[in-house]
Amino acid sequence: MLLIHLNTTDERPIYTQIADQVKFAIASGILTPGVLVPSVRELSKQLVVNPNTVARAYRELQSQRLLEPVRGTGLQISESAPDLCRTDRREYVRRRLRLAIEEARRSELDPQEIEQILREEWSNGNGRAE
Amino acid sequence: MLLIHLNTTDERPIYTQIADQVKFAIASGILTPGVLVPSVRELSKQLVVNPNTVARAYRELQSQRLLEPVRGTGLQISESAPDLCRTDRREYVRRRLRLAIEEARRSELDPQEIEQILREEWSNGNGRAE
Amino acid sequence: MLLIHLNTTDERPIYTQIADQVKFAIASGILTPGVLVPSVRELSKQLVVNPNTVARAYRELQSQRLLEPVRGTGLQISESAPDLCRTDRREYVRRRLRLAIEEARRSELDPQEIEQILREEWSNGNGRAE
Amino acid sequence: MLLIHLNTTDERPIYTQIADQVKFAIASGILTPGVLVPSVRELSKQLVVNPNTVARAYRELQSQRLLEPVRGTGLQISESAPDLCRTDRREYVRRRLRLAIEEARRSELDPQEIEQILREEWSNGNGRAE
DNA sequence: GTGGTCTAGACCACC
DNA sequence: GTGGTCTAGACCACG
Numbered sequence: 001m002l003l004i005h006l007n008t009t010d011e012r013p014i015y016t017q018i019a020d021q022v023k024f025a026i027a028s029g030i031l032t033p034g035v036l037v038p039s040v041r042e043l044s045k046q047l048v049v050n051p052n053t054v055a056r057a058y059r060e061l062q063s064q065r066l067l068e069p070v071r072g073t074g075l076q077i078s079e080s081a082p083d084l085c086r087t088d089r090r091e092y093v094r095r096r097l098r099l100a101i102e103e104a105r106r107s108e109l110d111p112q113e114i115e116q117i118l119r120e121e122w123s124n125g126n127g128r129a130e
Numbered sequence: 131m132l133l134i135h136l137n138t139t140d141e142r143p144i145y146t147q148i149a150d151q152v153k154f155a156i157a158s159g160i161l162t163p164g165v166l167v168p169s170v171r172e173l174s175k176q177l178v179v180n181p182n183t184v185a186r187a188y189r190e191l192q193s194q195r196l197l198e199p200v201r202g203t204g205l206q207i208s209e210s211a212p213d214l215c216r217t218d219r220r221e222y223v224r225r226r227l228r229l230a231i232e233e234a235r236r237s238e239l240d241p242q243e244i245e246q247i248l249r250e251e252w253s254n255g256n257g258r259a260e
Numbered sequence: 261m262l263l264i265h266l267n268t269t270d271e272r273p274i275y276t277q278i279a280d281q282v283k284f285a286i287a288s289g290i291l292t293p294g295v296l297v298p299s300v301r302e303l304s305k306q307l308v309v310n311p312n313t314v315a316r317a318y319r320e321l322q323s324q325r326l327l328e329p330v331r332g333t334g335l336q337i338s339e340s341a342p343d344l345c346r347t348d349r350r351e352y353v354r355r356r357l358r359l360a361i362e363e364a365r366r367s368e369l370d371p372q373e374i375e376q377i378l379r380e381e382w383s384n385g386n387g388r389a390e
Numbered sequence: 391m392l393l394i395h396l397n398t399t400d401e402r403p404i405y406t407q408i409a410d411q412v413k414f415a416i417a418s419g420i421l422t423p424g425v426l427v428p429s430v431r432e433l434s435k436q437l438v439v440n441p442n443t444v445a446r447a448y449r450e451l452q453s454q455r456l457l458e459p460v461r462g463t464g465l466q467i468s469e470s471a472p473d474l475c476r477t478d479r480r481e482y483v484r485r486r487l488r489l490a491i492e493e494a495r496r497s498e499l500d501p502q503e504i505e506q507i508l509r510e511e512w513s514n515g516n517g518r519a520e
Numbered sequence: 521g522t523g524g525t526c527t528a529g530a531c532c533a534c535c
Numbered sequence: 536g537t538g539g540t541c542t543a544g545a546c547c548a549c550g
Binding site (some may be wrong): 273274275309310311312313316330331332333 | 524525526527528529533534535
């Protein structure tokens with residue numbers, strides 16, 4: 001069962017949030033090759049979201065060869081998806097962290113203070129659920 | 131002299147880029163209370179941007195009590211601006227880092243790997259001139 | 261249904277009149293949390309003003325956390341809006357009255373005479389339908 | 391000696407503030423017919439204000455027949471000024487108070503609460519020197 | 521000269 | 536359909 005959590009206050013578009021979480025589910029083995037993702041209508045109902053939004057997320061995933069259509073049945077995880085997602089994921093995480101760190105440096109805040117913040121924020125979340 | 135650089139590839143709106151750079155200039159002491167910011171028309175000419183866009187940036191800064199109008203003369207840095215900007219900046223940096231870290235966690239990548247990436251990215255930039 | 265009336269003789273800008281009337285509507289319970297305000301285009305058509313003017317009014321309300329965007333859908337009254345508007349309204353009324361009274365004092369008119377005027381003007385309006 | 395206090399945070403234009411205070415000074419007998427008001431240059435220096443601003447205030451006062459030019463000498467208080475100002479002043483004060491009260495009513499705040507605020511604000515200032 | 525308001529209209533992302 | 540961004544240009548009040 002695929003669990004997706006949307007954050008409407010997040011500035012990122014909803015379709016991106018959906019696509020990213022599908023990718024994470026693939027990378028972590030929750031979704032494996034051959035498994036069908038929920039139908040657009042079903043997922044849109046579950047997430048209380050416009051069907052177009054889910055369709056767009058799936059479209060993105062198809063264009064990245066992570067989902068492939070099975071005629072008359074739905075969309076399934078592709079054979080190559082796990083590999084693609086695992087490397088993607090690492091690069092993605094690295095890139096986001098790098099951007100945040102670069103911006104922190106550009107703010108001309110004292111580097112020691114930045115390091116302090118980094119330490120705090122990293123340890124903050126460790127050990128808690130969600 | 132206030133130097134503002136617009137990044138057209140940056141996804142953030144122009145007025146935000148302007149406002150943020152004014153804030154950084156205040157936080158780092160380049161702009162001090164009582165100093166007039168460049169006039170809307172002047173800055174818009176310098177940045178090759180519509181005057182309305184600059185005006186909007188300045189309006190945001192006014193609503194945050196960082197700029198105050200001197201009638202018929204222009205907009206000046208408020209007395210309280212430096213304090214506000216310094217704490218703002220810290221909060222801003224912290225928030226960006228926290229969001230990136232939270233997303234990294236959500237990716238279900240191995241925490242040790244995340245920490246490794248964090249270390250690498252942080253030390254990467256240190257020691258180099260930007 | 262939200263009814264907004266613009267007063268062209270009022271010296272206050274149109275966007276302020278719009279924003280204030282939305283606030284009053286929230287304070288008096290005509291608009292409740294979760295309700296969508298009329299779309300920018302619709303209200304601008306109804307009021308025969310430029311869409312940008314309505315958008316600006318809504319932007320002010322957003323920056324005061326009274327409206328929040330529902331992406332692709334519109335702007336809704338925030339959960340905290342009623343409380344904010346009710347206290348705001350009281351402060352607003354108080355401020356206007358204080359300013360008028362202060363100016364009356366500064367006029368060096370006999371205080372007894374001012375009090376007399378205050379009484380008259382206050383009782384004048386009571387009991388009549390506006 | 392004419393004492394004028396400008397409030398730069400007041401939303402009213404400076405030239406209006408100057409003109410009004412001259413009127414109050416006439417109404418209260420500080421300035422009497424035949425007395426010369428300070429020259430534009432002198433008053434502008436004293437108030438740290440653009441000479442144009444003082445000139446405009448004086449222009450308004452002349453157009454209301456409160457000041458009259460004495461060739462080669464300056465502007466003097468007119469014979470009829472005190473009467474004009476005294477009635478003006480009462481009407482002015484009354485009008486400002488009425489407008490504030492009307493707006494308070496329009497806010498649909500509970501009338502009892504408005505009366506409460508009125509009482510508080512009125513008694514607040516009594517007894518203190520400003 | 522300054523900022524503020526408003527109009528008109530284009531283009532974009534999102535749902 | 537929705538709001539958001541940006542441009543272009545007119546007009547106003549203030550100093």
